[in-house]
Amino acid sequence: MTGPRRVTRQDVAREARTSAAVVSYVINNGPRSVAPATRQRVLDAIERTGYRPNAIAQALAGGRSGVLGLVVPDVSNSFFSALAKAIEDEVFQEGRVLLVGNSAESAVREARLITSFVERQVDGLLYVGVGHHAPVQEAIRAGIPVVALDRRDRFSGIASVVVDNFDGAAMATDHLIAHGHRRIAIIAGPSHLFTSVERIGGWRKALKAQGLPNDESLFVEAPFSRAGGYEAAIKLFARGTADAVLVTDEMQAFGVLAAAADTGVEVPRDLAIITFDGTEQSMYSVPPLTTVGQPLAEIARQAVSLARAQTTERSRHVMCDVELIRRRSCGCTTQIRENHQVPTELADKGGTWRPPSTEDLTMTKSVGLIASASLAAAALALSACGASPSDDPNADATITFVAPHKGVFDEAVAAFHEEHPNIKVEIQILPFTEIAAQTQARLGSKDTSIDVIAVDPPRLPSLATKGFLKDVSADQADMKDSLTAGGISSVTWDGKQYGYPLWTSDNFLFYNKSLLAQAGIAEPGADNASRWTWDQTLTAAAKAKSAGAQYGFAFEQVDAYYALQPVIMSMGGGAGLEGDRNLTPAIDTEQWRAFGTWYADLYSSGLSPRGVASAQMPDLFKNGSVAFYVAGPARITDLQKSGLADKWGMAPLPYAAGGKVVTPTDSWAVAVSNFSEHQAAAQELARYLSLSADGATSTSTKFNLPPVNQKAYPKYIHYIDGVASKQTGQYGTLLTTDTDEHAIRRPSSVGYIDFETIVNKAFADIRNGGDPGKILAAAQDTLKRQLSQYK
Structure with missing residues (x-):
């Protein structure tokens, strides 16, 4: 049995005693004019027949589908479901429809969803990417406006609507500090996500500003999920190092509360908590969560506005306000009603609970539109x-x-x-x-x-x-x-x-994976705890050379004080300048002479290339001639774009056994x-x-x-991770550790230019076979004469 036949334009035309084309002109308000009497006959016929225009056909004929596409990484996450609702409300007000796709944090699924939306000719594509570069070029080529949400990928050139995660995390951390907490941990999201690195950056900034620790015992990385938050909290509780925690996602925070309940940790007495997102669910947790709230309605309005454009606005980036909504999880006693029950803690000394003022509840960080x-x-x-x-x-x-x-x-x-x-x-x-x-x-x-x-x-x-x-x-x-x-x-x-x-800056120990495997050498670890000594490094370098490498080891900055100062100081030497205003040379010392002998042996033994200048060193490593190579992070992109792509690794700069770790800066x-x-x-x-x-x-x-x-630092770390994620997984953490714990500056002195020129020449003479003791003694005398003019 079939249903009633759909009324067509031909039916309306017969009823109005005109052509189907004229009916189309009336329905679409053109392109040709219709006499008033004829128009009225058509309208009457439409009403009598019950004709309903095909909205999809109409929209496509006009070059618009009336549909927007939204891709989110986890529709079950309270923030993303709330974001989708806010966008759907905004789209509905315009008489359009929203299609929502759940990528499930899968890049493959994300790509298929975007392709599907393009095939359906959506008017615009909004997305929260699962990685560094969502596959949105297909939509751009099709002329579909694309807008990134939440996880802005600055390097894709796509328009975006985000909040200031950096300042939001700093504001939340400052609030915990104001409560008197001094060991403030962070449960961060996956480090490859821009959102995560920005929130980590804000946390570090706030702690550094107060001279508070931000070491690895206070850092846990976890997925943006309840289970991720639960497992991260268990790790944190086992360490026993934190009295407060910034949780970078609301779903994680629900997991932290569950872990606290299961282990007898009382929030906020034993552990104060602040989280991100600020959906309605955060009001009804036990205790209610203090949160950095995101203005979902404003994000939705801005995103739909950008997606309304006929071409992608690549340079347009909108940053919306965030606000700190204070509830009991951080230790604030002023709070709102929850579940229609009077809270057990009272907001005033009189014992009568009253709702707090907006000023009490919310601290707003206004960052506005960046354009x-x-x-x-x-x-x-x-x-x-x-x-x-x-x-x-x-x-x-x-x-x-x-x-x-x-x-x-x-x-x-x-x-x-x-x-x-x-x-x-x-x-x-x-x-x-x-x-x-x-x-x-x-x-x-x-x-x-x-x-x-x-x-x-x-x-x-x-x-x-x-x-x-x-x-x-x-x-x-x-x-x-x-x-x-x-x-x-x-x-x-x-x-x-x-x-x-x-x-x-910093220096690292880069290495050729193939040459190490060929020699049976285990790759050095990438974290601070796995840092090799110089003895380990040169022993492995000699083994690699014996196994076929042309050279076992090389410095990129040959004979440069910047690269060699950390080695000298790790061996117990001084910076080379001391005294009032750093105008007294001190390079003719036992430790400097020992370093000179060590440096000379690198080249006399053939372990390092004697006749190669700094400018040629990168190519020597990239073409597979060197097993171990000391260079700075400026080399990362160059290596990954070379024939050595994915065949290299990086480890911490070595140190002298028995000495301290010293890194450049x-x-x-x-x-x-x-x-x-x-x-x-x-x-x-x-x-x-x-x-x-x-x-x-x-x-x-x-x-x-x-x-x-x-604020640029998290963006930089995110960029580096996108260039070589396998090799740089520990880079951000190691760089922070080196900067905070091991970095030593070159000496400030009005005579530094003279000092560097003379010392670098001494290093070159040592490399070329001169006697280290005599060369350093002569350089010391020259420096005394040269620096005396500044005293």
């Missing part, structure tokens, strides 16, 4: 700190930026120019080996053609003392808010700031010339490259060096 206009406004606000009344930052200017890093600053400078169209930046690249001498000579003659200079921090005191660099101490407050203390220290001389730091900064005729414009650029999270992220991901900008 070109807001960044420009922020930059202009900053410019008021240092510009003189006669130096107008809005005046048209062309400035010259001198740097040794080709291609590193191009993208950031282009973005800066979009926000400061009145300022044109010309990048002048000088070779790394020549930039110091050339800038010194040009600034010494008061050359006005240099406006912004890339400066290696140990050289900054000399340039500042000679009056070459602008004092930018007026920006110290902004530096403290945005940058690490170590970064600020690197540009500080005599209590003043003479530059804006960009990056920090600091990297380049940018400074403003005191002779620039456009100091306000030059300072705007310097601020953008250092203090702006977007500027710092751009340069750090191009150069692969970790930024000192605290």
